[in-house]
Amino acid sequence: MKILVIKCGGSIIDELSHSFFESLKKLKSSGCQLVFVHGGGPDINTMLGKYEIEPVFEKGLRKTTDEVLNIVELMLSGKSNRSIVHKLSLNGIEAIGLNGSDGNLLTGDFIDEASLGAVGEIKSVNTELLQMLLNKGISPVLTPIAITEGGRKLNVNADMAAGAVAKALDAHSCMFVTDVKGVMKDGIIIEELTEMQTQNLISAGSIYGGMIPKVKTALSVLNKGINEVLIVSGKESFFNNGQFIGTKFVTEQEVLQ
Numbered sequence: 001m002k003i004l005v006i007k008c009g010g011s012i013i014d015e016l017s018h019s020f021f022e023s024l025k026k027l028k029s030s031g032c033q034l035v036f037v038h039g040g041g042p043d044i045n046t047m048l049g050k051y052e053i054e055p056v057f058e059k060g061l062r063k064t065t066d067e068v069l070n071i072v073e074l075m076l077s078g079k080s081n082r083s084i085v086h087k088l089s090l091n092g093i094e095a096i097g098l099n100g101s102d103g104n105l106l107t108g109d110f111i112d113e114a115s116l117g118a119v120g121e122i123k124s125v126n127t128e129l130l131q132m133l134l135n136k137g138i139s140p141v142l143t144p145i146a147i148t149e150g151g152r153k154l155n156v157n158a159d160m161a162a163g164a165v166a167k168a169l170d171a172h173s174c175m176f177v178t179d180v181k182g183v184m185k186d187g188i189i190i191e192e193l194t195e196m197q198t199q200n201l202i203s204a205g206s207i208y209g210g211m212i213p214k215v216k217t218a219l220s221v222l223n224k225g226i227n228e229v230l231i232v233s234g235k236e237s238f239f240n241n242g243q244f245i246g247t248k249f250v251t252e253q254e255v256l257q
């Protein structure tokens with residue numbers, strides 16, 4: 001069976017449409033096993049605001065003190081994860097929510113503890129546990145909190161976590177669901193993007209902010225041989241007549257063919 005890893009961004013969790021879930025169901029009935037990884041950046045920011053803590057980002061990664069980590073976990077595990085699992089089950093997709101730090105699901109390491117605090121990158125994924133659920137027809141929904149060998153919790157950017165999970169599972173596809181139809185230039189969606197074109201768009205400032213970790217992770221999964229890497233919108237149908245609607249990342253070789 002083909003595995004599809006789906007990253008749901010915090011920007012879209014509250015707006016996921018009926019047509020989005022219909023597209024997921026089409027994929028599931030066409031024989032795909034679905035694994036979800038979610039974000040929740042906007043909710044974390046809202047809660048930090050209530051505690052009068054200013055969010056600080058360095059290159060798209062949230063500076064995570066111990067106090068911030070508690071709020072990150074509260075919002076990701078307690079709100080975003082609950083919300084997606086509930087919506088999936090209401091739409092007939094059996095799902096179970098898991099914190100990445102449970103059962104050594106996502107183990108990782110600090111990126112730069114001195115400057116970023118408890119921000120991590122994933123080193124290994126307990127694929128056995130995920131496969132066990134998938135074999136029972138259940139979709140895991142993962143919160144991007146990892147754990148170090150020494151048992152410390154890490155805040156992981158959700159795009160990066162999805163990329164690591166897709167690589168570890170040797171997924172067929174990896175899809176980033178967000179609040180726009182794909183990567184745009186001058187208001188027009190770009191249907192296919194190569195690594196070089198993406199780098200040029202970043203250098204020109206046409207890809208910025210939260211789109212940067214998304215496209216960088218997309219390229220890194222594509223380079224690991226994952227066939228289909230896409231950015232799509234969660235506001236509408238993203239899969240029609242066997243075709244994806246959004247931005248597809250392609251290798252230079254695919255362009256030449």
Ligand SMILES: Nc1ncnc2c1ncn2[C@@H]1O[C@H](COP(=O)(O)OP(=O)(O)O)[C@@H](O)[C@H]1O
Nearest residue numbers: 009010011178180182183184206207208210211
């Ligand atoms: N070239 C681009 N095309 C589309 N969106 C872009 C682009 N560059 C930056 N963005 C911004 O990236 C946002 C999506 O990233 P982000 O807000 O981090 O989403 P998520 O929560 O889904 O990870 C879009 O809403 C848009 O504002």
Ligand SMILES: CC(=O)N[C@@H](CCC(=O)OP(=O)(O)O)C(=O)O
Nearest residue numbers: 010039040041061062156157158
């Ligand atoms: C280290 C780091 O930046 N972690 C992210 C995790 C959530 C996330 O990535 O959410 P989105 O997908 O909605 O942006 C954060 O704290 O915001």
